[in-house]
Amino acid sequence: xxVMTQSPVTLSVSPGDRATLSxxxxxxVRSNLAWYQQKPGQAPRLLIYAASTRPTGIPPRFSGSxxxxxxxxxxxxxxxxxxxxxxCQQYDDWPPYTFGQGTKLDIK
Amino acid sequence: QLQLQESGPGLVKxxxxxxxxxxxxxxxxTSGGFHWDWIRQPPGKGLEWIGSISHSGISYYNPxxxxxxxxxxxxxxxxxxxxxxxxxxxxxxxYYCARDWGKGFNWFxxxxxxxxxxxxx
Numbered sequence: 001x002x003v004m005t006q007s008p009v010t011l012s013v014s015p016g017d018r019a020t021l022s023x024x025x026x027x028x029v030r031s032n033l034a035w036y037q038q039k040p041g042q043a044p045r046l047l048i049y050a051a052s053t054r055p056t057g058i059p060p061r062f063s064g065s066x067x068x069x070x071x072x073x074x075x076x077x078x079x080x081x082x083x084x085x086x087x088c089q090q091y092d093d094w095p096p097y098t099f100g101q102g103t104k105l106d107i108k
Numbered sequence: 109q110l111q112l113q114e115s116g117p118g119l120v121k122x123x124x125x126x127x128x129x130x131x132x133x134x135x136x137x138t139s140g141g142f143h144w145d146w147i148r149q150p151p152g153k154g155l156e157w158i159g160s161i162s163h164s165g166i167s168y169y170n171p172x173x174x175x176x177x178x179x180x181x182x183x184x185x186x187x188x189x190x191x192x193x194x195x196x197x198x199x200x201x202x203y204y205c206a207r208d209w210g211k212g213f214n215w216f217x218x219x220x221x222x223x224x225x226x227x228x229x
Contacts, residue, residue, distance in 0.1 A: 001171075032212070032214075034215035034216070036155075036216070042221075043204055043206075043219035043220065043221055043222055044155065044204075044216070044219060045219075046215060046216060046217045049213075049215040049217075050215075055217060087154065087155055089155075089215065089216070091208075091212075091213075091214035091215060094168075094214065095157075095159070095168050095169060095170055095171065096157050096170040096171065096172070097157040097214060098157070099154055099155040099156070099157070100154070101154045102154050102155075
């Protein structure tokens, strides 16, 4: 099973600043990585797939990068609605698909 | 627009079977090559993939749960279902149904709102 490790566990950032979230895989997952945003009481929302592709409707301030075992989600100029928990997910080696434990982005 | 909706009992006794149904609207579960998934989230914790079923009815399971899980399709109702046997308190979670694109494109682009299932006597 591919273990996904996210860092940091919590990230405190001021509105308008940039946030950088990391995700590491225990083995190469090539570019088969997705990012999700989850707000309290809501289902996760897909932000990025194939490591760097945004689905229709996701604002360009969200960007993903990386391949192999190291990945980054960057949120430029944080908006109030961006404070949430973010998860990475690999879909290269399955079953099972595996998620990171999450990074909570909160307001500084 | 695709919509998914979970339904089923919110309380299950230990050792019994958890049963949930996901009703899909806005698209057929037998077309497009999609896979239909169950994912759970214990209160305050992260996400765990339970398993999926393909548009053609092939099921895939998380090895950690495989001995207790069955995922089936009910094509006439455009639904798919989850059965988890011999539940324990650690199975208490919000259960989500979701869609992935299959064929190496296995990200989850549509989700249900989630159903909280509590395991307790």
